Amino acid sequence: MGTPRFDPTHSLEFNLDRGSVKLSGSLERVLLPADALAALVRGADGETRRDFARRLGTEAGRRVAERLDGSATPEAVAEHLGGELALMGFGSLGLERWGRVLVITVNGSPLRGEGDEILAGIVEGALQRAFGRSSGVVPIQRDDQLVRLLVVSAGAADRVRTWLGSGLSWSDALARLNSGGGAA
Amino acid sequence: MSGLNLQKLEALLARVRRNRTAAPVRVHAAAAAPQPVAAPPAPLPTSTPKPPPVAASAPPLRMEPPVASSPPPRVEPPPYVEPFVRAEEAPRVEPPRVEPPRIEPPPYLEPPARTEPSPIEAPASVASPEPPAVATPSWRPEPGSAVQARPTSVPPMEISDDDLLEVSTLPPDAAPAGAESPQLEVGAIDVEVTATDAEEAEEAEEGLPPASSRRFKVPESLDDGAVQGDSEREIPVKTPPPESGPQEALPATGLEAPRMPDVAELEADLSGPPSMGPTAEQLGETIELEAPRGPELEIDVTVVADEEETSVPAPAEELEVSLPSSSLQSGLYDVGVGSRPAASVEAPAAEAPKLAATAPHAAEEAGPERTSRPALGATDVAAVALATPSSARTFVELLDASLGL
Numbered sequence: 001m002g003t004p005r006f007d008p009t010h011s012l013e014f015n016l017d018r019g020s021v022k023l024s025g026s027l028e029r030v031l032l033p034a035d036a037l038a039a040l041v042r043g044a045d046g047e048t049r050r051d052f053a054r055r056l057g058t059e060a061g062r063r064v065a066e067r068l069d070g071s072a073t074p075e076a077v078a079e080h081l082g083g084e085l086a087l088m089g090f091g092s093l094g095l096e097r098w099g100r101v102l103v104i105t106v107n108g109s110p111l112r113g114e115g116d117e118i119l120a121g122i123v124e125g126a127l128q129r130a131f132g133r134s135s136g137v138v139p140i141q142r143d144d145q146l147v148r149l150l151v152v153s154a155g156a157a158d159r160v161r162t163w164l165g166s167g168l169s170w171s172d173a174l175a176r177l178n179s180g181g182g183a184a
Numbered sequence: 185m186s187g188l189n190l191q192k193l194e195a196l197l198a199r200v201r202r203n204r205t206a207a208p209v210r211v212h213a214a215a216a217a218p219q220p221v222a223a224p225p226a227p228l229p230t231s232t233p234k235p236p237p238v239a240a241s242a243p244p245l246r247m248e249p250p251v252a253s254s255p256p257p258r259v260e261p262p263p264y265v266e267p268f269v270r271a272e273e274a275p276r277v278e279p280p281r282v283e284p285p286r287i288e289p290p291p292y293l294e295p296p297a298r299t300e301p302s303p304i305e306a307p308a309s310v311a312s313p314e315p316p317a318v319a320t321p322s323w324r325p326e327p328g329s330a331v332q333a334r335p336t337s338v339p340p341m342e343i344s345d346d347d348l349l350e351v352s353t354l355p356p357d358a359a360p361a362g363a364e365s366p367q368l369e370v371g372a373i374d375v376e377v378t379a380t381d382a383e384e385a386e387e388a389e390e391g392l393p394p395a396s397s398r399r400f401k402v403p404e405s406l407d408d409g410a411v412q413g414d415s416e417r418e419i420p421v422k423t424p425p426p427e428s429g430p431q432e433a434l435p436a437t438g439l440e441a442p443r444m445p446d447v448a449e450l451e452a453d454l455s456g457p458p459s460m461g462p463t464a465e466q467l468g469e470t471i472e473l474e475a476p477r478g479p480e481l482e483i484d485v486t487v488v489a490d491e492e493e494t495s496v497p498a499p500a501e502e503l504e505v506s507l508p509s510s511s512l513q514s515g516l517y518d519v520g521v522g523s524r525p526a527a528s529v530e531a532p533a534a535e536a537p538k539l540a541a542t543a544p545h546a547a548e549e550a551g552p553e554r555t556s557r558p559a560l561g562a563t564d565v566a567a568v569a570l571a572t573p574s575s576a577r578t579f580v581e582l583l584d585a586s587l588g589l
Binding site: 072076077100127131151153 | 580589
């Protein structure tokens with residue numbers, strides 16, 4: 001059975017009479033300026049930001065789960081999950097494999113560096129909702145446009161944060177993960 | 185004035201008179217002003233709409249004689265002078281009233297057409313200050329025709345050669361005895377004759393024939409034409425006769441003249457002795473070289489035979505193998521041909537020191553023993569471990585692998 005392609009036709013609905021916006025029949029949305037959202041996120045505490053982001057990711061994972069199952073290929077997941085992320089306006093999603101390590105990239109996020117934790121929370125919520133896997137997502141590298149999000153277990157995520165905090169480069173952290181040095 | 189010119193003038197005068205009498209023939213088609221005197225009253229209604237200015241004023245005046253029922257024995261001239269009313273007064277003239285029954289054409293009115301005063305007299309009687317073009321001679325009825333008024337814009341009378349040609353076919357009529365010749369026409373004729381006399385006088389003075397023939401003059405009558413044809417035929421002097429044939433073409437001169445070769449110079453060159461070589465002009469200045477000084481250089485081109493004998497034949501020559509015999513077909517080779525056994529056998533071991541001639545003989549004699557490495561057969565030197573295909577076929581597997589770290 002082939003994987004259906006991502007079809008965003010009529011995904012976004014503007015009801016001008018009611019003054020509402022809906023995305024794929026979900027609850028009503030609010031179109032906000034990215035910098036206003038970034039300021040709001042910046043002023044909130046960490047737990048609030050993570051909860052806010054996971055709610056967004058959970059909704060995206062739900063729509064992905066409606067079209068994909070456990071046999072979906074990485075390409076299909078990148079297409080559908082990336083499509084949902086693009087509809088929300090958080091950038092373009094991609095997948096990378098560094099050995100056995102899965103890395104998700106997001107390019108062109110309007111929240112820039114301040115929104116990396118938001119993106120990490122969205123991915124955690126989506127993977128939890130779509131595939132039933134609890135994961136810890138850590139931003140390990142970022143440049144002007146692209147951010148790399150490491151998808152590992154919650155324990156490995158804490159270790160990587162420690163490594164990165166100690167000055168270890170993200171490539172060495174990935175190599176250490178692949179060599180099993182991070183195992184507790 | 186020669187007698188011939190006088191005859192011409194007389195013929196012209198006679199023709200003018202005839203033209204005046206025969207003018208209705210031309211005007212008949214444009215008859216728009218019928219005359220109540222010469223024509224029956226019936227055509228009058230048809231001519232009322234728009235006659236010419238002069239003609240429009242003439243008929244009403246003529247149709248108003250008080251004694252229309254009883255025509256007078258003779259028409260007086262004053263009523264006929266009225267047509268010279270100015271053009272501005274014409275609209276005020278009442279249109280002709282058609283009263284045919286009361287008007288009867290007088291039968292004796294035909295003669296007055298000729299006896300009427302000349303056109304020159306009429307302007308004098310009217311004393312009109314208008315220019316001659318407007319005060320044209322009054323129109324006079326002419327007998328036996330539907331008379332038409334003459335347009336005012338037409339000059340009084342001009343006689344051309346064409347008119348003369350028409351007249352020449354008719355016999356000349358004698359002019360009426362009592363008719364007066366119109367002075368104006370005579371004057372015009374005088375002018376013509378004067379011009380002709382002037383030309384002839386000039387020709388006579390020069391005493392030379394004209395460059396081209398004059399225009400053919402129409403004779404007055406057939407007899408004159410026959411005589412004139414014989415006597416006055418002119419032959420152009422400068423015209424080449426048609427029987428002259430082709431003329432000799434003269435060489436072109438000026439810019440159009442082509443460059444002609446100097447035949448005399450060419451003949452002089454041909455007559456001279458043949459040159460056996462380049463001339464002094466072609467060679468220019470020749471410098472004589474001095475004889476070589478010093479010892480002579482000798483180059484020995486002899487071949488040393490000893491070197492050929494002592495030289496070692498090239499290895500390539502030793503490896504030469506004869507090609508398969510030509511008896512075989514193309515693409516086949518002789519299986520019996522060996523794999524160069526002679527080359528390996530013939531390779532003399534004693535010739536190796538010759539190749540290493542630069543080495544000192546003492547070192548060669550006291551060198552270490554060399555042990556050559558045994559040849560290795562074909563074997564797998566490297567073992568390449570190919571990358572195993574991705575174990576994670578699905579995203580879930582990949583995710584689980586990453587989560588298992």
